[in-house]
């Protein structure tokens with residue numbers, strides 16, 4: 364067993380024999396730093412580490428720059444905002460798709476369609492994709508509320524939306540589409556953002572793009588900032604506080620039917636009194652108009668001179684010269700205002716125009732579609748307790 368003196372002597376001997384040792388006789392030492400030339404400097408990442416270290420929410424743009432968070436433009440397909448289309452890249456092939464919070468299938472026009480049905484469309488060619496993996500025996504078949512639909516086969520690939528990229532995403536290849544999709548040449552498919560429980564792929568349902576991306580996002584949310592007759596955005600992973608005013612009102616979502624379904628608290632027309640009424644509704648970016656109970660529709664068009672239900676048009680029309688009142692829809696205690704101007708959807712016949720508010724009769728629930736959503740900043744919160752957030756803008 365060595366005594367302390369022997370150890371100290373041995374250490375001193377060792378140290379004194381090491382040429383130019385940085386350790387002096389009493390054990391002080393200094394370390395010469397060596398630059399890690401392998402480290403690629405990344406300012407945003409360094410900046411972000413400061414927020415992450417102290418668990419502070421980082422600025423929206425920094426979050427987008429340093430994570431899988433993303434933002435993509437949503438452009439009106441026509442002069443009436445019939446649908447909003449967003450560029451989506453599938454292994455480098457970019458197609459404009461309709462983002463639809465009312466369905467859960469990501470499907471695309473493809474080279475597997477009859478060539479006549481491909482005319483005018485941008486189609487996805489899986490044989491040109493190096494990351495394409497076919498799912499043998501998998502099929503899909505979807506029918507939408509307006510009777511349109513499509514069907515086909517399935518594979519997986521790398522899918523990128525703005526700055527959000529995922530691998531192994533189910534991409535549904537159309538081998539058949541209904542005529543309304545063939546003629547809608549700006550629309551090359553849909554990207555479903557409802558809950559994956561209503562995905563139509565058999566034998567095993569597939570995840571939506573959002574469900575695939577969720578774990579890689581700063582927060583498990585996406586937002587919709589659709590606009591009246593102008594491009595808006597969908598953001599994934601962060602809430603951009605520059606896109607809304609005032610406070611966000613959150614409301615619980617019932618996911619049993621696979622939709623972003625909630626209970627509205629009532630309505631008012633123009634400067635009229637607010638009528639409290641529970642309205643079972645879904646937030647649906649894939650539906651163009653607002654479909655609400657007859658009581659709401661009647662109350663609304665009663666305030667529009669010359670308005671009437673026109674069976675030849677299948678809905679309420681009014682003189683295009685009419686000044687339309689705002690429609691207020693209650694979300695909890697928040698009164699969401701839909702400007703009257705948004706409710707003049709499109710010319711119908713002669714000098715009559717077709718209303719953006721119509722009856723939900725026969726649907727089974729109300730649909731707060733694009734005419735409503737474009738008046739709000741909407742947060743689709745996919746956390747363990749899903750909820751919707753609404754704010755004015």
Ligand SMILES: Cc1noc(C)c1CN(C)Cc1cc2n(n1)CCN(c1cc(N)ncn1)C2
Pocket residue numbers: 440445446461463464465466507508509511543544546547550553647648649650651
């Ligand atoms: C043209 C045109 N412009 O705007 C649209 C829409 C079209 C129709 N277009 C010809 C074809 C078409 C049909 C549908 N879409 N696109 C979108 C998905 N559809 C939904 C989604 C949903 N959540 N709920 C009900 N239907 C039906």
